[in-house]
Amino acid sequence: MDHNNLPLNDIYAPENRIYVATDCIIFGFDKGILKLLVFERRVEPFKGTLSLIGSFVKPNEAANEAARRVLKEITGLENIFMEELKTYSNIDRDPGARCISIAHYALIRIDDYDKELVAKHDAIWCEVDKLPKLVLDHDLMIEDALNRLRRKARFYPIGFELLPKKFTIPQFQNLYEAIFQKTLDTRNFRKKLMSLKLLIPLNEKDKSGSKKGAFLYKFDYKKYKRLEEKGFNFSLFKN
Amino acid sequence: MDHNNLPLNDIYAPENRIYVATDCIIFGFDKGILKLLVFERRVEPFKGTLSLIGSFVKPNEAANEAARRVLKEITGLENIFMEELKTYSNIDRDPGARCISIAHYALIRIDDYDKELVAKHDAIWCEVDKLPKLVLDHDLMIEDALNRLRRKARFYPIGFELLPKKFTIPQFQNLYEAIFQKTLDTRNFRKKLMSLKLLIPLNEKDKSGSKKGAFLYKFDYKKYKRLEEKGFNFSLFKN
DNA sequence: ACAAAAGTGTTCTTGGTACACCCATGC
DNA sequence: GCATGGGTGTACCAAGAACACTTTTGT
Numbered sequence: 001m002d003h004n005n006l007p008l009n010d011i012y013a014p015e016n017r018i019y020v021a022t023d024c025i026i027f028g029f030d031k032g033i034l035k036l037l038v039f040e041r042r043v044e045p046f047k048g049t050l051s052l053i054g055s056f057v058k059p060n061e062a063a064n065e066a067a068r069r070v071l072k073e074i075t076g077l078e079n080i081f082m083e084e085l086k087t088y089s090n091i092d093r094d095p096g097a098r099c100i101s102i103a104h105y106a107l108i109r110i111d112d113y114d115k116e117l118v119a120k121h122d123a124i125w126c127e128v129d130k131l132p133k134l135v136l137d138h139d140l141m142i143e144d145a146l147n148r149l150r151r152k153a154r155f156y157p158i159g160f161e162l163l164p165k166k167f168t169i170p171q172f173q174n175l176y177e178a179i180f181q182k183t184l185d186t187r188n189f190r191k192k193l194m195s196l197k198l199l200i201p202l203n204e205k206d207k208s209g210s211k212k213g214a215f216l217y218k219f220d221y222k223k224y225k226r227l228e229e230k231g232f233n234f235s236l237f238k239n
Numbered sequence: 240m241d242h243n244n245l246p247l248n249d250i251y252a253p254e255n256r257i258y259v260a261t262d263c264i265i266f267g268f269d270k271g272i273l274k275l276l277v278f279e280r281r282v283e284p285f286k287g288t289l290s291l292i293g294s295f296v297k298p299n300e301a302a303n304e305a306a307r308r309v310l311k312e313i314t315g316l317e318n319i320f321m322e323e324l325k326t327y328s329n330i331d332r333d334p335g336a337r338c339i340s341i342a343h344y345a346l347i348r349i350d351d352y353d354k355e356l357v358a359k360h361d362a363i364w365c366e367v368d369k370l371p372k373l374v375l376d377h378d379l380m381i382e383d384a385l386n387r388l389r390r391k392a393r394f395y396p397i398g399f400e401l402l403p404k405k406f407t408i409p410q411f412q413n414l415y416e417a418i419f420q421k422t423l424d425t426r427n428f429r430k431k432l433m434s435l436k437l438l439i440p441l442n443e444k445d446k447s448g449s450k451k452g453a454f455l456y457k458f459d460y461k462k463y464k465r466l467e468e469k470g471f472n473f474s475l476f477k478n
Numbered sequence: 479a480c481a482a483a484a485g486t487g488t489t490c491t492t493g494g495t496a497c498a499c500c501c502a503t504g505c
Numbered sequence: 506g507c508a509t510g511g512g513t514g515t516a517c518c519a520a521g522a523a524c525a526c527t528t529t530t531g532t
Contacts, residue, residue, distance in 0.1 A: 012336050016295050017256035020328075020339060056255050059337055063328040087326055087341050089259075089302040097251050098298055100259060100341075102326050170511070187513070188495065195493095210510040211503040233477075238494070409484070426486070427522065434520095449483035451529040477521065 019099035022067045023054035023138065025085065025145035026075070028110035028125060029162040034178045035110070035125040036142065037074070038134065042122055045096060051135040052142075053123065054101065067104035074121050076114030081161040082106040083152075085145055093137050105145040107161035153179050157198065157234045160219040168206050168214035169193065176236065184237065192236055198224055258338035261306045262293035262377065264324065264384035265314070267349035267364060268401040273417045274349070274364040275381065276313070277373065281361055284335065290374040291381075292362065293340065306343035313360050315353030320400040321345040322391075324384055332376050344384040346400035392418050396437065396473045399458040407445050407453035408432065415475065423476065431475055437463055 026037035038050045053074055057066040064084060072078055082104050089100040110125070118124075128146065133139060153159050159175050160167075173189050193199070198220045205213035224234070265276035277289045292313055296305040303323060311317055321343055328339035349364070357363075367385065372378060392398050398414050399406075412428050432438070437459050444452035463471070 012258065014256075015298070016258055017253075018259045018296065018298070019251065019255055020257045020259060057257065057328065057339075058255070059257070060330060062330060063326055063339065084325060086323060087302055089296065089341070091299060091301060100296075100302065102328070168511090185496075186511085187497085190512080191514095192494085207503085211505080212501070212509080212511050213503075214511060238472075407484090424522075424524085425484085426524085429485080430487095431521085446530090449529090450531045451482080451484050453484060 019094075019097055020057040020063070021054050021099055021101040022057055022063050022070065023052040023088075023101050023103045023141060024067055024070055024082075025052060025103060025105040025142055026071065027105065027107050027128075027145075027149060027162060029175050029178065030110045030125065032174045032178060034128045034175075036128055036131065037108075037118070037123050038126050038131070039074075040122045040124065041135070046135045049135050050126070050132060052103075052138045053121075057102070063102040064104065067102075067106075071106055071108075074117060074123055075108060076117050077108055077112060080106050080108055081158060083148075085141065085148055088137050088141065090137070101141075103141045103145070105148060107149075107158060109162065109164055111164060150179060154237075155233070155235050157219065157224060166202060166204070166206075166216040166218060168209065168216055170209060170214050171206075189236065196234065198227075198234075258333075258336055259296040259302070260293050260338055260340045261296055261302050261309065262291040262327075262340050262342045262380060263306055263309055263321075264291060264342060264344040264381055265310065266344065266346050266367075266384075266388060266401060268414050268417065269349045269364065271413045271417060273367045273414075275367055275370065276347075276357070276362050277365050277370070278313075279361045279363065280374070285374045288374050289365070289371060291342075291377045292360075296341070302341040303343065306341075306345075310345055313356060313362055314347060315356050316347055316351060319345050319347055320397060322387075324380065324387055327376050327380065329376070340380075342380045342384070344387060346388075346397060348401065348403055350403060389418060393476075394472070394474050396458065396463060405441060405443070405445075405455040405457060407448065407455055409448060409453050410445075428475065435473065437466075437473075 028035045028037060037053065039053045041047050041049055041051060053070055055066055055070045057063050061069065064082070067082060068078070068080075071080060071082065083106075085103040085105050087100060087102050091098060093099070093101075128142075131139075131142065134142070149158075153176070159172065159179070162175060163171060169190055172193070173184060173186065176189070177183055199217040200220050202216045202218060204216045206216050207213035224232070267274045267276060276292065278292045280286050280288055280290060292309055294305055294309045296302050300308065303321070306321060306323075307317070307319075310319060310321065324342040324344050326339060326341050330337060332338070332340075367381075370378075370381065373381070388397075392415070398411065398418070401414060402410060408429055411432070412423060412425065415428070416422055438456040439459050441455045441457060443455045445455050446452040463473070
């Protein structure tokens with residue numbers, strides 16, 4: 001900071017402080033549908049309306065620590081893919097007080113989380129394209145998060161974070177079709193995906209999706225990390 | 240925000256407030272070299288050291304407004320390409336007080352700005368790969384900004400923001416070579432650039448770079464905006 | 479006349495895209 | 506035996522990569 005070259009005591013005036021919060025856009029993928037974990041307010045203000053899950057950033061934590069704390073409180077999960085999205089800081093975004101929010105988005109394996117915790121916090125999974133109007137600027141956050149997810153999933157293998165650890169190729173294709181809202185050619189998708197050589201084939205089939213059953217795979221994180229450092233371009237399609 | 244479903248009066252406790260600042264990573268391009276506008280502190284703390292240019296976010300402005308205000312105070316420029324980079328919020332990042340910074344990066348035409356203003360604020364242009372250690376976590380911010388610039392310049396035509404409004408193809412290629420730290424094939428670069436059909440040729444030459452002189456062009460912002468809405472992929476090379 | 483940068487085409491290779499049928503199984 | 510989703514190969518086309526010489530002009 002420069003603070004216009006003022007000495008310390010002029011800068012750090014308490015009235016310059018602002019409430020800092022974080023809101024989490026938590027994505028999940030269930031039965032071919034992309035979902036968001038949202039939250040129904042039990043108390044005023046905005047009682048009964050939906051909002052994202054969030055919290056103030058406390059004096060003893062960084063913004064991303066706050067986001068992870070929130071995520072853990074609601075889902076019980078740790079070590080989740082989570083990234084800072086963007087800061088929302090319009091002066092009138094929160095009618096209660098001047099408050100900025102540093103939004104984060106997370107991708108979780110929808111069958112991994114603690115259902116009791118989720119229920120206890122009045123959190124519900126809502127399909128992304130059937131969301132009602134949310135509180136404050138949370139709609140905007142979600143829109144931004146979706147765009148970010150699309151851009152990111154296109155160039156980085158973060159899609160795997162939304163699938164079970166063992167997954168099938170058709171599941172993976174469904175996920176991408178849900179994220180990008182378009183159908184993809186099975187043969188080309190497979191061919192490209194396999195050419196990356198980042199899937200470890202397992203000798204098991206998942207029969208939940210069809211009678212024939214589809215082979216299960218694991219994503220090779222270690223190999224990807226190695227390739228990534230050398231500037232590897234994970235990208236499953238062009239347009 | 241959820242604030243754990245607490246009523247209002249428990250949430251908005253003044254001690255939850257934090258100092259919020261913004262720091263600006265201001266890129267310029269001059270004579271084939273990528274530069275940063277940094278700032279030499281005249282007063283304690285950190286007197287004599289270099290830092291980015293920043294300020295607190297004031298009660299009546301959003302974070303991006305604060306960043307634009309700072310940019311204008313130092314360079315006199317408005318309507319500049321500027322984007323939020325990332326929030327820096329480690330609890331001990333600023334020894335003076337708990338203070339988070341919402342960093343922004345900007346691209347300016349280095350011959351456009353107000354040199355008197357810059358001088359008055361003890362700001363100096365410093366080559367990006369000859370930067371000394373800066374104050375606090377500003378080195379980290381710069382590293383992040385450089386990575387962001389590279390990713391962004393690869394897929395969006397933001398490079399033009401660093402060049403004069405009238406520029407030559409060789410200038411443009413030099414810029415990309417400076418950003419990506421590698422040499423590019425002249426013929427392929429030109430071919431690709433021209434195939435995008437986003438440059439308006441002018442019937443003038445710039446002779447500052449050679450005896451022969453190189454033709455000047457303007458970037459067609461309007462056309463780009465139209466194409467962008469339809470999902471246009473500006474990208475000058477692959478690897 | 480020579481130095482220094484601008485400008486220009488072709489070939490090869492890679493990778494994307496389009497497209498249709500057989501397979502395995504549970505019911 | 507049939508319905509359902511899983512799995513496979515080929516031909517065409519577009520775009521990237523490699524590569525060397527001529528042009529212009531100031532000195």
